[in-house]
Amino acid sequence: FNLAERLVLSICTDFLNHVIVFNEDHLRRLMRAYVSYCNKDRCHLSLNRDSPMGRKVDSKHSKNAKVKSEPILGGLHHKYIWRKAA
Numbered sequence: 001f002n003l004a005e006r007l008v009l010s011i012c013t014d015f016l017n018h019v020i021v022f023n024e025d026h027l028r029r030l031m032r033a034y035v036s037y038c039n040k041d042r043c044h045l046s047l048n049r050d051s052p053m054g055r056k057v058d059s060k061h062s063k064n065a066k067v068k069s070e071p072i073l074g075g076l077h078h079k080y081i082w083r084k085a086a
Contacts, residue, residue, distance in 0.1 A: 018076055030073075037072050041079055058082050 015034050021027045042047045064085040069078045 005044060015073065015076065019074075033073055041072060042077075 011031075015030070019030060020048065021030065039052045041055060042051055044051060058081045060082050062084060065082045066085050067080050068083040069080055072079055073076075
């Protein structure tokens with residue numbers, strides 16, 4: 001595969017195959033959200049499991065902290081962070 005083919009395959013398998021696109025504007029909003037996710041949060045093996053914009057490593061703040069799941073892209077993907085236990 002060349003780079004463009006790999007990008008299109010990733011977009012389709014990771015995202016577009018799991019959503020219903022209603023129109024061109026909707027597709028543009030979805031793609032902006034996906035590109036933002038890829039650049040800010042998604043792990044890239046070629047970047048040593050970091051993201052292109054760099055990700056802050058979230059450390060456990062206290063002994064009682066719990067892992068919380070934050071939905072990304074409408075819950076298709078998730079970001080996991082430490083939060084204080086209630």
